[in-house]
Amino acid sequence: MLECLEFYKVLSKLAEDDQEDQRAIYKNLAVKCSPAASIHPLGFVLPKDGRFLLVEGCPTNVSQFKGDSQNAEDSREDEDSCEHVEPGPLPEDWTDASFIANEKESFTSLPVQDARRLLSWFCIGHNNHIWDSSSNPPSLPLPPLWVRCDMKDKESICWMGACPMVHSSSIEMQLYTATCKGPLVGTSALPSLDEVILKHKARHRVNKVRTTGYTRYVLFGPPQGNTSLFERCSNINVEFWWSDVNHLFQVPPTDATATLRIRVEPGDVRSPVHAAYKELNFLARVICGLQTGEMDWCLGDETQTAATLVETLINELKSCQNPLQGYAKKESEIVETPAMEAEVVMQSNAIPEREDLDFCEQLWFKMKSAVFSYTSIQDCLNLVLQALANQEIQPWTHRDNSSLLSEMVQQSCTGAMKYVPLVGKAPLEMLAQIGLDKIHRDYLTYFLGQELTTLKHLEYFFGMRSSLGLQEQLCRLTRLEHIFEVVAICRTFLSIPHENLFLLTMQMLQFYHDRPVDPSHVFSLSKPSVDKSLYENEQPAVWHVDVTSEQMSREAVSTIYVSRHPPVEHCTSTMDGTMQPFFNGGDGGTTLIDYEENCLYALTITVSHVKLG
Structure with missing residues (x-):
């Protein structure tokens, strides 16, 4: 009994510790x-933001406890015969300073x-x-406790x-008791929905049940068979919820509630506006070069020199x-190399081309794909x-072009142009200014021209530019570029209607008003209009039914x-993947079946309740 209380005090101490x-x-x-924001190994059981205590074994002498092992029911019987015990100091085996690295x-x-x-x-x-009333027992309750099991018992228990x-x-x-069995071949091992309902009624002695279905389809995700790029690829999923499920793997009915993630x-x-991303990335390198004095040059696909293009x-x-x-030619008419031409064709299918490029914008377009050194920028601007x-x-x-080069163009018309020496940072500053102006106008034209927002909602990104430094303008453009990519992908690959794109754009503008670009953030769009042909013949990424x-x-x-994907990390499997959350809690059993072609893994979670005195 003393050992029991010592273990509990260790957990209490660890739960209160800041580390x-x-x-x-x-x-x-x-x-x-x-920590509160961590993801539980069985994240479908606990809330995503809940703290929990986790117990695993050390590499050696894992099971050396005092006394013989016994099950939870036997230990609870010992509770009835125990006397009050004073908490006392922490046991010697507890080493508060011996925190070790987190290596699985x-x-x-x-x-x-x-x-x-x-x-x-x-x-x-x-x-x-069991605690002595004259002393202060540890604070109650503690966070949930989870123990990873070795799955060597008959039921293959993986977590308790x-x-x-x-x-x-x-x-x-x-x-909670979670068991994992598999691999299972074929779907014959899966029970029918009627069998699940009958077992539920027998287990809980009820006559009436209700069923709720959930499924998730991947509409735009990593290429099939290529899991190495999963973390770096875009993912667009659609989730459905509906009542009165008829059978397993049922396609969501037309009245199902849908949400895009x-x-x-x-x-x-794969983005149809990948060329716009590369253009902004080049601008970012120029501005970074202004700050650090060093610039990362990348050779483009252009076969002609930048000076030749400018002279032309x-x-x-x-x-x-x-x-x-x-x-003021279209950009697709300017591109000469096959690789760049393919990008422009893909981009033109997603967004309309601008036909009002002024001289500075034309100059930026020529230089961005061909300059490869500081000297080449000087040569172009000298011309x-x-x-x-x-x-001439x-x-x-x-x-509204506020760049220095635009000012010099206007001065040249009156014969009073002030020549700026192209030394030091001046060439890079001129190039950055015309690039910022061109990309600003690209995004402004697109969002307003497609009626995805209003000028008032874009004021934060485009207003008061003269009072902002180059770096801050770049940061705001980077946020707009991410919004631009999201909208272009949804329109091109999912054919999302305009009213849904408008709501999505407004949501993203509000999100990025005071936040940097967050590639991990998932935007949600409720009740979208999704073409059924995109998913009705596809295999769902997730499908489950609640009884x-x-x-x-x-x-x-x-x-x-x-x-x-495999249900638990330490389940014997050659498959790669991650667990998806699904469990909503309750007093019943939860069965997860994981498949890769014909291989199935079944995870069953049973829940029971014990009332403590």
């Missing part, structure tokens, strides 16, 4: 308390009998009757857990009878300034869940 997500050693056990390969699983003993100690510790639940003045313990990785090579642009302007016309100073060309620029019944004051739930 979360670190392991400590106690009697050959590795114990840690997770360093820790092992525990035998089921040892796991049951630890959980029984955890339950006993929550009973106020206990979650304290406070009801008025009493504490009730919710006990959208996570787009900036710079995804100047000659075209000289040959124009009307200097205000004839050179332009000489032509302007000699009044009189190009036009947009009225629920009322049992006194609580609900009893049995769930069959189907996923593509």
Whole structure:
């Protein structure tokens, strides 16, 4: 009994310690308390933001406990005959300073009998009757306790857990047992929905049940068979919820509630506007070079030198009878290499091309794909300034173009141009200014032209530019570029209607008003109009059904869940993947079946309740 209380005090001490997500050693056990935002190994059981205590075994002498192992029921019988025990100091085996690195390969699983003993100690510790009333017992309740099991028993138990639940003045313990079996070949091992309902009624002695279905389809995700890029690829899923499920793997009915989950990785090579991302990335390198004095040059696909392209642009302007016309060409007409041409064709299918490019924007477009050194930037700008100073060309620029080069263009028309020496940071500053102006106008034209928002909602990103530094303008453009990619992917690959794109754009503008770009953030769009042909013939990534019944004051739930990925990390499997959350809690059983072609893994979670004195 003393050992039981010592273990409980160790857990209490660890739960109160500020050094979360670190392991400590106690009697050959590795114990840690997770932070509030951590993901549980069985994340479908606990809330995503809930803290929990985790127990694993050390590499050696994992199961050396005092006395013989016994199950939780035997330990609870000992509770009735115990006397009050004064808490006393922490045991010597507890080493508060011996926090060790979080390396999964360093820790092992525990035998089921040892796991049951630890959980029984955890339950006993929550009973106020065992603590001496003259001393202060540890604070109650503690975070849920979870023990990783070695799956060597007949039932293949992989996790066991206990979650304290406070009801008025009493504490009730919710006990979980998770078993994993597999691989299973074929779907014949799966029970029918009728069989699940009959077992649920027999287990909980009820006559009426209700069924709720859930499924998730991947509409835009990593390429099939390529899991190495999973974390860096964009993912767009659609989730459905509906009542009155008819059979397993049922396609969602038309009245099902749908939600789009959208996570787009900036710079995804499959994006129809990937060329716009590369353009902004080049601008970012230029601005970074201004700050650090060093620039990362990347050779593009352009076969001609930047000076040659600029000289060609100047000659075209000289040959124009009307200097205000004839050179605002579409970008697709300017591209000459096959690789760049393919990008522009893909981008033109997603967004309309601008036909109002002014001289500075044309110059930026020529230089961004061909400059490869500081000297090449100087050469290009020298050609332009000489032509302007000699009044060989009189190009036009947009009225709201605030760049230094635009100012010099306007001065050249009156013969009073002030020449700026192209030394030091001046060439990079001029290039960054015309790039910022061009990309700003690209995004403004797109969002307003497609009626996805209003000028008022874009004021934060475009207003008061003269008072912002180059770096801050770049940061705001980067956020807009992410919104741009999300909208383009949804429109091109999912054919999302305009009213849904408008709501999505407004949501993202509000999100990025005061936040940096967050590639991991998932945007949600409720009740979207999704073309049924995108998913009705596809295999769902997740499918499950909840069978629920009322049992006194609580609900009893049995769930069959189907996923593509292995259910637990230490389940013997050659398959790669991650667990998807699905469990909503309850007094029933939860069954997860994981498949890869014909291989199935079945995870069953049973829940029971124990009322403590």
